[in-house]
Amino acid sequence: MSQRTNLNRRTVIKATGGGAAALALATSGCSKAGRDELSEDLSDTKIKIAYGNENPYAYFDPELDDVVGTAVSVHNYILKQFGAKEENIEWVDPGWDGLIPGLGNGHDIVIAGMFINEKRCAAAAFADPDYVMPDRLMVPKGNPKNLSDIQSIVAHEDAVIGVMNGTTEQDNAKELGLADERINTQSDLAALILELKAGRCDAIALTAINLQIEADSEPDLEVTDAFYPTTADGEEIIGAGAAVFHADDKDFRDKYNEKIAELLSDTAKWEELVGPFGFTAEDNLPDDGQNAEHFCPENYQ
Structure with missing residues (x-):
């Protein structure tokens, strides 16, 4: 396999207002604003999940009056294994630039198919990717x-x-x-x-x-x-999407990664969850070793 780096579908910090956005991003993992940390038993836990309203990853479908998409399908499946109940989950759309800064304040988890990169890893705890995308x-x-x-x-x-x-x-x-x-x-x-x-x-x-x-x-x-795009040096750039957690929830994230690994090893189940949105194992299933730390070795937490 050629050497690869990570691709952002969208960058978190825009050129305009970069200083303020950078400060918000850098400090978003510092305070959990009095919320409870996520645990292995979510059966009685109310969870706020932020999404990016982007088809086909996580978006609001007015006909269904619900949030749907590949990321929703995969992570609802994972969260249910921790006992999470649909009636205890609230979906919120803070805007793309509010996804990571809002962790621990406006919401508990980001489920938006967000690509992993070093800048984002410095501010939040990424789960291992559940898909890759050219x-x-x-x-x-x-x-x-x-x-x-x-x-x-x-x-x-x-x-x-x-x-x-x-x-x-x-x-x-x-x-x-x-x-x-x-x-x-x-x-x-x-x-x-x-x-x-x-x-x-x-x-x-x-x-x-x-x-x-x-x-x-x-x-x-x-x-x-x-x-897959390449850098000026010919390095292949791989985009890999994952759920994102507050830095205080790293222990839960580690348990979550175990469930992600089990799902990715069951290709038929993974395709059942993401296939309706056009994803295929040939094009979108992560390779062995393409975990979150692989995509942000310097800032993984």
Whole structure:
């Protein structure tokens, strides 16, 4: 296996207001605001779970009037093994940038399919990943510029990449040397699709599953084969998503990891939970050794 580093689906600290956000992130693990620590017996415990409202990971489905997604499916299954009851779980959406800073204050656990990285590990206790996810490009039907990955956009000279603000697709484009005028940055995927259709960018870079879901409903657009981005040094970047806990709940997180390992060893059960959302063992099941400490060896706690 080639050397790999970790990919954030979204960065926690945005460029604007970075100082204040950094302070909130750095201090979020310092106080549990009087809450009870999580234990192996959750049968009588009321739990607040924060999610990121992002399809297919964890999002509110108005037709079901409930929060659903791959992360919800997997972690509801795990939490029930600790005795957690559905009526004792409250789902809250603090906004993406409030997920980690709110641990111990607004909520007890983050279940959003959040990718593991060193910055986040310094502020919270990550469980081991329950999935990995490559990227794709979304392009106009027929892929007129024959683009395949971010490197192919760099090599094309005049191709413009569309990225969401705060993603590592944005970071990767900059780190690979793309000039600002060749990076079309928008706040969300819907805005990027409008830019692509208008010809103001030539491809959108984002995680594979998000773009596939959108392309399925866009007859004028298609997606490339999935790929893992690479750094300028040729190092493969792997995105791995996991539940996140307050630093005071590391003992519970360790017990939780045992349940995650049992689930990942039962491929049929794992696929039963995530398959309805388009995940497959071939593309999304973590390899042996791809635990949280692997993705943040410096700041794992």
